[in-house]
Amino acid sequence: MTSSLVWATVVVFAAVCHGRHHHQPRYHSRRSTDEDDMKSFCKGECPEYELLCSTPEYDVRRYKSALWISTTVSDLSLSQGHVRGWGRLHKYIRGGNKEGEKMPYTAPLVTQTRQPQDSPFKEITVSMPLPRDMWNNPPTPTDPDVVIDLVPSTVVYVKKFQGPSARVGFVAEREASKFFSELQQNKEPSHGTGDYFYIAQYDRSSDPKMYNEIWVFAINERTFRWLEYNDLIGAGQGFPKCLQHDDRLRSWEKMPQADIPVSALGRRQCSQTFCEAPKKCPKFSVKEVKEVDDVTVQRKEYKDLKAFGVVPYTCNYDTAAHATAGELIQHMNKTGVPLAHVAMTMTVAIEKREDLDGKDGCGKFYKVYFGMAGGSGDATNDYKLSEESDLFSIPKTVGALHGGNPAGGSIFYTKCFGGNTFYEPTVVTATSKTLMDQVKDAKKCVLRDHVSVVEYHSQSRLFDRFNEIHIDADQDCSDQEDRPPFTFHLPLSKAYGRSEEKPVFGDRCTDYECPNMSIAMRFENNLRLMRHPPAKWICTNSTSPSCTYDQAWEKALQPILSYINGKNEDNVRMDMTRPLYGQGFSGNDECPKLFTLCMMVPTKYADNPPKPTDDSVAFRTGDKDSYWYQSVFVGKPTPDVVNKYLTQMTKQLDELKTFGVNYTTEHIWVGSYDNPEDENGLHELIIVDQQNIYWRENPKQKGAGQGEANEGRDHPDDKGGILVPENCRLPTCHPVHVTKEHGNYMEIYFPKSRGVCQHVKGCKRLGNARRALFPPLFRYFSGDNVEKEKIGPMTFPLVLQIKIYSPVEEAAGVGRCEREYRACAQLPPAYADKEIPTPTGEDMATFDAQDGAHGYAIAAKGSFNSIDVPGTARRLMKILHQEHVHFDQDWLLIFTHGNEFTNQGNKTMYFSFLKKKGMSDGVHPSEDQEK
Secondary structure, X not given: XXXXXXXXXXXXXXXXXXXXXXXXXXXXXXXXXXXXXXXXXXXXXXXXXXXEEEOOOOEEEEEOOEEEEEEEEEEOOHHHHHHHHHHHHHHHHOOOEOOOOOOOOEOOEEEEEOOOOOOOOEEEEEEEEOOHHHOOOOOOEOOOOEEEEEEOOEEXXXXXXXXXXXXXXXXXXXXXXXXXXXXXXXXOOOOOOOOOEEEEEXXXXXXXXXXXXXXXXXXXXXXXXXXXXXXXXXXXXXXXXXXXXXXXXXXXXXXXXXXXXXHHHOXXXXXXXXXXXXXXOOOEEEEEOOOOOOOOEEEEEEOOEEEEEEOOOOOOHXXXXXXXXXXXXXXXXXXXXXXXXXXXXXXXXXXXXXXXXXXXXXXXXXXEEEEEEOOXXXXXXXXXXXOOOOOOOOOHXXXXXXXXXXXXXXXXXXXXXXXXXXXXXXXXXXXXXXXXXXXHHOOOOEOOOEEEEEEOOOOOOOOOOOEEEEEEEOOOOOOOOOOOOOOOOOOOOHHHHOOOOOOOOOOHHHHOEOOOOEEEEEOOOOEEEEEEOOEEEEXXXXXXXXOOHHHHHHHHHHHHXXXXXXXXXXXXXXXXXXXXXXXXXXXXXXXXXXXXXXXXXXXXXXXXXXXXXXXOEEEEEEXXXXXXXEEEEEOOOOHHHHHHHHHHHHHHHHHHHHHOOOEEEEEEEEEEOOOOOOOOOEEEEEEEEHHHOOOOOOHHHOOOOOOOOOOOEEOOOOOOEEOOOOOOOOOOEOOOEEEEEOOOOEEEEEOOEEEEEEEEEOOXXXXXXXXXXXXXXXHHHOOOEOOOXXXXXXXXXXXXXXXXXXXXXXXXXXXXXXXXXXXXXXXXXXXXXXXXXXXXXXXXXXXXXXXXEEEEEEEEEOOOOOOOHHHHHHHHXXXXXXXXXXXXXXXXXXXXXXXXXXXXXXOEEEEEEEEOOOOOOOOOOOOOOOO
């Protein structure tokens, strides 16, 4: 017997593996004549459904979630089994329940069965809808073989056949066999001829032309979510063929958890036929737990159970199954074990140990196993847990669960229950709590920090499903310490309650060339870690400030459009690629908004792109794979919308830090596949994966700050090595030169320049100081000066200065509110001979450094968020003292060349001190130059 996930995958394969050259059925969205016939025979209350489409041969319907009453029998004859099952249901609805309530007949009467594999006996389940007005408080059956089922919203193929309802035997089996063949001929996704089929009867008369139906399972929400999680729904894979380009299956409705009658869905006895061929069912012995007055509670000891498991990177119960199925199936394929041999799926929910994994992030972790027979009886060897990820790590709680072993023992306390565990987490937790309380009251020792949810049936089985809760027995009560008690709540992802469709790329990357990205890791809620291959980009800045995202986007786009339409040295025209990546900054107010926009150079021109003729256009290159966290959304990328999705994204990433997720928000980009003004446009947010950062070393800097023994190399001031990327060009980027390289530091030169500095003194930490310093500079460049002159885009590098206090001053006590910071920016070359616009702020001063400035520097790769700023400053001072270099110790200078479209690790920060001279420094205004 295969797990539900295996069957979900079979549905996908059925869609993917079929060829294109086959009979195409004719589909109609109109009301079918069969549907009209059925409604004429549907007397009394019938379940609600939606007719999705139809062919001349069959319909495709989606039934709404509903409560049914069911009973299961085993019989050689389908007819006799049906009669026995109907007899039980008839007694129930005529008052055979604890409340003695009689209820009206409903339709259809549905018989669930399939062809047995290695036994002449058929398992036959007979079901009928429970009247809607009894859902909140269903009458309790007196017969323990009669159960209440919650059947989730399900899509089925439906075919009509005629015949007296009493003849539900060979006629129905023949029609079902013909229907399976028809579906296979039409290449409809289904589980095949060995799967369950359903015989629906709407009247019990002997009319030979009585209306009957055969149902075959197509898809439900759980199968759909698996397809969606693995990005298999773009072309409708796994959908009935008539719905492969239909959006209706992208939204599903569930019965609210609060409306589920949990107690009514329990079981009063456990099935004995839940594991049948072709499954490889593990052997076990059962002992009665005499101290517990509940026959559904048992003590099971497995003799030959073996299992392979995966730890999903999620905090949420519903995602655990979707996130692990792919790797589990790959393992089965590698080991040559047929999926049909899988007997059970086991989802282990584990309470987090805060002493190991901290208080933040996930409250629970999970392990998901495929289980079957074939083990040696030694659980330590029979359980295998995958640890193959190179990107993330398994939480310490999981590793410590059984002392580092993939499994504990082979003895469990179990309790059976029905339903579909994906749709009924409240039933799962209620059953788990009941079992935990029962064994505790019986004074049995168990491992109290986790429970296992065990499923035995595929998603195509709708009625009388069989599941179990397993709790590990602690035989000698020796493994009780450091285990937090399990809290009976299963967290659910945002997608679990989502009714709207997930954004899909459609044909956007068919009509346009897109980067050849691949998915390194999938997470829930539309979050993915993307691996981005090396690429060359053409980038530009908006030429003037804007007050809205789309205005800034449009201004920055114009130079790129001019470039690809032939405004380059080779007069070459090329196609636009998608997405366009944008990054903006907007001070404290909506305006000004400065913007950088980048487009991937088409592959055809990537090796030798035409050189731009516009100085505002420049290339940026990534020469290694980079990693980005990506979240896709639909709508206009306004600040409110972007902030909404960014908040959701960072919250989810923070929860995943226990798995080794490490990110930085130093650079956040919005990738646009459509126009930002389009209300239904597709966009993506990307955030750098900090643990997989990379950079391309400048050969002239190699060894800087690394303590290597190199001889100094001299460079004249005007021809020295440059500390900036190749794409740094005037007027927005001003080069800083290396005049001499040493083994562990370098001498640098700031060319002559004119500019402005913002000063802050007060209760500011470094991060807050940076945020307080930079917005006034941006506003100054955008026209916030006495002359109201719009200078243009911000220039780089921006230089942050931190006042350094002597040991004597520190010992005397420098209050946090007395510390000083400065940030300086140079004006564009056009202001070399023009009057410098006068600042309006009292804490801003201009400078005019005609002689430039010399200093000493080391490089550190990363960002302000990732670099140890005090430690790096101390390292530079120590180097200079050891080398007997005299330098000005009053101010530490930190600079970088911002707005680079690269992985954050590509960014290099420079820490420097100026030479000890009484000269103007170009970035640190002397007293006589301040105005």
